[in-house]
Every structure is written in C-alpha cells, then in structure tokens.
Amino acid sequence: MTAISVAGLVKTFGTTRALDGLDLTVRTGEVHGFLGPNGAGKSTTIRILLGLLRRDAGEVSVLGGDPWREAVPLHRRLAYVPGDVNLWPNLSGGEAIDLFGALRGGLDRKRRDELLARFDLDPTKRCRTYSKGNRQKVAIVAAFASDVELLVLDEPTSGLDPLMEAVFREYVRDLRDAGRTVLLSSHVMSEVEALCDRVSIIRAGRTVESGTLTELRHLTRTPMTVQSDRPIDGLADLPGVSAVTVTGTTTRFEVESGTLDPVLRHLAQFGVRTLTSTPPTLEELFMRHYGEDSAAAGARPVAAGAR
C-alpha cells in the first residue's frame, strides 16, 4: 500500500536541473520525513505531487492517480500546507480557513474551532497583519480540520514557537493514529526524529537515503569512546574501524555496524573501564550527507565525547 510513489522524477527549469531522477515512496498510514538542504528540490517535488508543476520525465502516482491529469479528484482527498503561506491581505484568517476548507470539499466546524483555540489563533484579524507563524497556522488549521487521507506539509513549523510546535506534533500523532498518511518536509531534525516512521533524504534533486531511522543508522558508523587500564593499540587494523585517536588511556574511534563483535573482543584485552557508544542522531546522518565536502577536508561535524 503506497500513498505516494515517485520513480526517476526529472524536472528542469531552463538550464537548471532541479530534480534529477528522484525516487520517493510513502506508505499508506505512515508519517514520512522529507529532508534536504535549501534548493535540494523538496518544494519542487511537492508541487509536482500536487499537479502545480508538470514533470519532464519519471513516474508519479499520488493516492493511485496521476497528479497532473487527475488533480481535482485527488485534491479532494488531500490537504496541503505550503512552505510560504500566501494569503489575501484583506480577508480575515477565519475567512481564509473556511474558504480553503470549502474549496477542498468541506471542513469539520468543531475541529476547526478546537484547532483555533489550541493554536491560539485570532480568526478576526486581517491576513495582512499576520506574522509568518500565524499565516502558517491558518494553513495548518485549514488542513487539519479537513477530513482527508493524505496531508502534504512543506516545512509547516518553520515559523512556529516551541509551544505551538508541541501542539503541532500532538496533532500529527493523532492523524497517524487515525490512519492518515503524512508527508512532512522539514529542517527541524528533532521534529522528524520524534514524528516520522520513515525518512527520505534528498540532495541536488536525487534521493540519497531512504528508510526507517534504524535502517539509516545501520548504514553508518557509530562513534565510540573507551577508557581502559592500558593504552589500546592495534585497533586501526581491525575491519570497519576508522578515525582512531588515542589520548593516554582514552580512545575514540568509529565503527561500522556489523563489525562490532571483533572490536569488542579486541578491546577486552586492555581492561575496559567505561565504554560509551553514541548512535548518530538524524542531524549527524543529515550533516554527513551534505557535509561531504567538509568531511573530505577532515572536519566531519560529529559531536565528540560521550553522551
């Protein structure tokens, strides 16, 4: 069961190749994190998924349909929060919410009023007086108050304060519990780690990683710190071990998943007093993919020390 499936998606703007064979699979009922630096092609992908832009090549299916040709019936079943929420300056926030709801095919009045209260949004203010965060709240309330199968959220919390972000997370969890599918593009790693079942990381218009967080961690090295009775040697010769630094009895190194067993046996000879293993955070995974240039220069931004 897939809600969104994209294969080999290509989109060019003039001479710029914005998407260069992008793949993306979002399963029905999951919250899928969509990560990438600015300009990687996240918003372009989302606009193609909504039929606002036309693809140049590749396969795209949203809720089983072609988003370009079947835009209207598909849009009845999904809700979208754009990255840049643009509203009509002379409409009130409440009017804009009702309008989006009605154009999408109806909205739950009770849920709308509850959302307004939870997000602390004054619906009588004119849209021209709203801050970025409040404009986002308008789009979020309109999307969450609609009864839809799929929610497409493009950096929805970039203008929200931490309190509102917590409310947002609560609602996303409710949606997942109700069996809805969510595609969440975000820059906030903690948010993605907290909410998402699976994650796709894109870079320069291509997908570089995709899977659950555990799977992604498996693909990468784990930093370890060991304090031992005697200085450790011979570690660098073991398979899968890298970046070894020995400072007296403290040793730091990185090890690939699946090669941990021989490493632990080797360490045992030196009288291990403490052993700290820090699985990489999503942020570190993320930085590793974008920071490839800086990693080559030996400045990999992995937090040192035990956690």
Next chain:
Amino acid sequence: MNGFTGTPRLTRLAVRRDRVKLLVWLVAVPGVGAAVLQSVVSIYATEQDRLLYATSSAASVVARAFNGPASGPSLGAVVNAEAYTSLAVLAALLSTFAVVRHTRQNEETGRAELLGSAVVGRYAPLTAALLGTVAANLLSGVLLAAVLVGGDLPVAGSVALAAAIAGIGIAFAAVAAVAAQVSGTARGANGLAAATVGLAFLLRAAGDAWGEVSVDGLRVTSAWPSWLSPFGWANQVRPYDADRWWVLGLTAAFTVAAVGVAFLLTSRRDLGSGLLAVRRGPAGASAALLSPVGLAWRLQRGVLLGWAVGVAVMGLAMGSVGNELESFVGENETAAELIAQLGGTDRLVDAFLGAMMGMFALAVGGYATQAVLRLRGEEAAGTVEGVLATAVSRPRWLLSHLACAAFGTVGLLALAGAATGLGYGLVADDVPGQVGRLTVAGLVQAPAVLVLAGLAVVLFGLLPRWSVALSWAALLLCVLFGQLGALLELPQSVLNVSPFTHLPVVPAEDPAATPLVVLSLVAVGLLGAGLAAFRRRDLAIG
C-alpha cells in the same frame, strides 16, 4: 544623533529606488504642458477663437467645474484652462503615492524596521520622503515653465502656472505625510490621501461652478469653496491674467501646517502602528465567499466599484455638455472638424456622443485589462498555489476571475451609456429616450473591449511573466490608434489591428451586426486559446 540623522542618505536611497518613476514624472508634467500648448495654438489660433472660448467656458457650469474659472482671452489663459486639471491631478497623485511609498509602505514591508535599527533618526524617513517629493515637484515645475516660455508664452505667467502646479504637488505631499501617520497600511494611507485629493477637487469645482461671471463675460470670480482647496489656490493665482503671487502663500502656509502635524504624529506613535486601528474581520466566512467565483468577486469588487463611480461621474458630465456643444464649438471650424472626424457624422451632438462612447470603450479597456491581470497578480503573489491545491481546477479558477472581468466590462459600458444618456437627457429634456439609446451605444462597445481582455488571457497563458507589460502595451496601442490614428493619417491596414477600429460609431450610425459578431467570436477564441495554454504550463509563482 538627533531625530534627523541619516536623512541625506535616506533621500538618496529614495531617489535611487524611484529613478524610473522620477524620470516618467519629469517627462510627463512638461509633456502634458507641451501637448496642450501645441493643440491650443492650432485650434484657438485667432483672438476671435479665444474670445469665443473664454465667453463660452465662463458661461458653462460644466467647463467651470472641470477647467476652473475663465481668466480672459489670452493664449496663456486658454492653455492654463486646458492643461490645469490634468497637471493638477497628476502632480497631486504622483506626490501622494511617492510620500506613502517611502513612509508607510516601508513600515508595512518591514524595511523601515531594518533601517530604524541603523543610525537613522525618528524623523529621517518622513523628512527624506518629503524632501525627495518636494524636489521632484520643483524640478518638474522648472521644466514645465521652460516648455511654456519656450512656446512664446509670457515669462511671469508661465512661472506662475508652473509654481501653482508644483505647489499643488507639495501641498498634497504634506497631506500624504499626515495620511501615512494616521493609517496603519499603505493601501489605507493612499486611499485616505486620494480621498482628500478628490474632496479638494470637488470643493474647487463647486466653488467655480457657483462663481460669478464678470460683466464682459470673459472672467469668473470663484465662490468661497474654491478658497478652501489647494486646487482652488492654484487657480486663484490666475496665471497669464492677474499673476497673484501672494496666493501661493496660502499653499505654503497649508504645507507647513500639515507637515508640522505629520511630525507631531510621528513623534507620538510606535513604528508600524497607525492612529486608525486596522479593522477586524469576521471570524468565519459567509456562504457567498465559499466558491471560486465568490472569492474572485471579493477580490475584484473594490476595483470595479471605483471604476463605476468614475465612469458614472464622467458620463453625467460628458452627457450634460452635449447640449452646449453647438455653441461651444459651433463657430470654431477646426474643433468641429476634429469631432466630426472622431465621431463619423456631421450631426455634431451625435458625433460628440459617439466619440465619447469610443473614449469610454478605451477607458473600460483599462478596467478589463486590470481585471484580467488579477490572474497574474494572484499567481505572482502565490495565493493561487493554495487555491489550486484544493479541489478547484485550473479552468474553474481562471473562468471565475474572467466572469468578474466580463461582468464588470459589460456593466461599466452600460453604466457609461446610461450616465451619459441621463446627463444629456436632463439638458435635452428626454431622459428615458436618451438613457435607452446611449445604453445601447455603450453596450455595442463590449465586443472590442472583450477582444482586448481575451488578448490579456492569451498573454497570461503563454507568457505569464510578460503578460502585465504586454497587455498594457496593447491597450496603449489601441488608445494611440483611436485618438491619433486619423490625425496622423495612419494607413487603414495598421488601424485595423485595433479591435476598436471596427466598432460602429453609435449613436451616429446604426449598430452593424457583422463586426460585433466577428469581434465576439475573436474574443471567445482568444479566451479558449489562453485557457488551453494555462492548462499546459507550470505555475510561475513570484
């Protein structure tokens, strides 16, 4: 650091941002002066013509209301009467928009906040906006005076006229400075300032309409309302006649007082706030808003209302001059020939009314272009993204805006005809007959205007980023062909490019069906082509 720190730098920034607008300003004001001067010299060449002009415009209530009080038969006085309204309104509006752009609009967009955090005094933005605008007015005044003197008009009168016009601009710059403090939004401030311009114009028009004609019938003494308006003061200088310089003192005193009020208000309010609170809206939408057409109507109705008021006032005024036309133009052959040429008949009144309907068609072409280009406005602003991500198809969204544009076009043309008919009917004592006849004459223009609208749709579909400039260029071309084609003796094949060329001149001619049907079909064809192109392309947001 005092309240004015940073003013010179901000003034340079304002001039840099407005460099194109300023250039247009500095060309437009002397340009209008030169154009009027040239046409007056050719149409009212003899002393006899000008005596006739002065007596008929002193006697006509409408001429007094539109052109100000007659001031004798000199060539300069006729130029003053003919150029005054255009120049005065131009200077007033350019000045108010400029001041609001560099004060309230900067606050609204947040630019002022960034500037305010730098070494910039509290009064510097307002001072810079006023300095730039005053300088533009003075410079355009110098150029205007030079053009007039270059046309062999008396130096004193030319300088007086230019100073009076610059005075109007400066006075309304001060009005805009106050409006920018009072209103919390740039739109509100522009509206407030424009409303003041309108009120001042009405006061002047009323004062001059109620004025007394002198014994020799060549001059008018204005009634008191004219003396309450900056527009009135400019008239009361009486350029090329009395050259009363002291009246400019009233303009100066008013400006100083208004600027003082603006500075006082600046010192008492917070950045970004106005004295008038932004009104709250409803907490929920009414049922009328909840459809694409409902939304389009909500977004378009304000513009249409403004046009409707303008068209109705112009129609009434133009219609009511109809009857005076015989005496006004009767003995001036050049003017009569010109009208017959534009109106296509010797029956002067019908020719005049037909020419008026042609003018209204071009004016409503401006509305239609503006209304269709709202599509591009919504796309550029990004609001279309949210709408098209709902269950609204592209054709439905596009057609909802076009329905408003078409309704407005037909409605405005009918209104223009009806108002002209009412005005003429009142003076000719035949209200029902004239209203009916001229409403038809107005509606006959619709197919040509809709062709222009269709062209804008095609441009929106094919070249979204160029559609605004090209659509307005097309309208401008039609205006040029319509107004100057016959005078410039352009070949018919060139004139045929404009849809307006093919319209029958109603009421002088009977409306012929063929051109109207063909034009309607062309309009529908263009609309279909534009829609097809829009369905195929990417959204071009921003």
